[in-house]
Amino acid sequence: MDNDTIRRNMPVFPMSVVSRLTELSARQIRYYETHELVIPSRTEGNKRLFSLND
Numbered sequence: 001m002d003n004d005t006i007r008r009n010m011p012v013f014p015m016s017v018v019s020r021l022t023e024l025s026a027r028q029i030r031y032y033e034t035h036e037l038v039i040p041s042r043t044e045g046n047k048r049l050f051s052l053n054d
Contacts, residue, residue, distance in 0.1 A: 011041035011049035
């Protein structure tokens with residue numbers, strides 16, 4: 001795996017940033033998660049973190 005692939009898979013974006021970048025509401029993003037269109041990682045506190053590949 002090259003460095004670019006590793007970076008793109010790193011879960012670093014919280015829901016608020018993803019919402020702003022995509023212009024989707026948090027509810028819409030959760031809908032996509034429910035239907036397994038995106039599968040974010042979770043922190044120990046159970047907060048979603050998204051990667052560029054999500």
